[in-house]
Amino acid sequence: MKSMRCPYCGYEETRVLDTRPTLEGRSIRRRRECAHCGRRFTTFETIEALPLVVIKQDGSREPFDKEKIIRGLMRASVKRPVSLETMQAIADLIEREARGAGLSEIPSTEIGEAVLKHLLSVDEVAYVRFASVYRQFSDVHGFMKELEGLLKRQSEQSGKN
Ligand SMILES: [Zn+2]
Structure with missing residues (x-):
């Protein structure tokens, strides 16, 4: 570059x-x-x-790496029906969204949230796994809160049908 x-x-x-x-x-x-x-x-x-640069939580920078997103998705999707194609599509979408917004730097937290947003509609187990790793819940309460939010959204969605 x-x-x-x-x-x-x-x-x-x-x-x-x-x-x-x-x-x-x-x-x-x-x-x-x-x-x-x-x-x-x-x-x-x-x-x-x-160049698309990721700002990590400690403030350091690293180049945006789609493979890294895919590796994270793979870890979260072990034994789940999530295809590699879907994971690639999610990573592509996140890159396009960031570039489309004209960003040159994107906080890693935003990438994590974007992954979660897309993963939620794909597979709920993978979503919770990714959330638990990514958000690094320091205690079981944070994890339970995430689960509760997920269940609430689910019941809201099924309530619409
Ligand atoms: Zn000059």
Whole structure:
């Protein structure tokens, strides 16, 4: 991934002032400011080439990794009727949602919540397993609360039918 160097002084660190999609939607236009000389310039970046960075809970960053989402889904879906295709589709959807929103950084908590949102409609057992690992319930109460919420949603849904 090439960095967005300042065209004036060549400095590598730039600050994004503004991000907006171009009309055709395949690229975005960014207004950047050089962290060194302070001059401003515009870049056009294709959506595929944009780095998507995950902000972890300890504040550190790592590249967005779809495989990691799929591995998490696989662990949660052991012996459950969730196909690899479905897991890939969920991971794809999360990446598309993040990129579609024009994000370059996404908190890991948001990814976890997005996985849960999609997993809930796929398999409830996998959902609860993923929630228990991902949310790292420190006690059984947190886990029970999650389960209660799930059961409540279920009964609300069946009440509609
Ligand atoms: Zn500069």
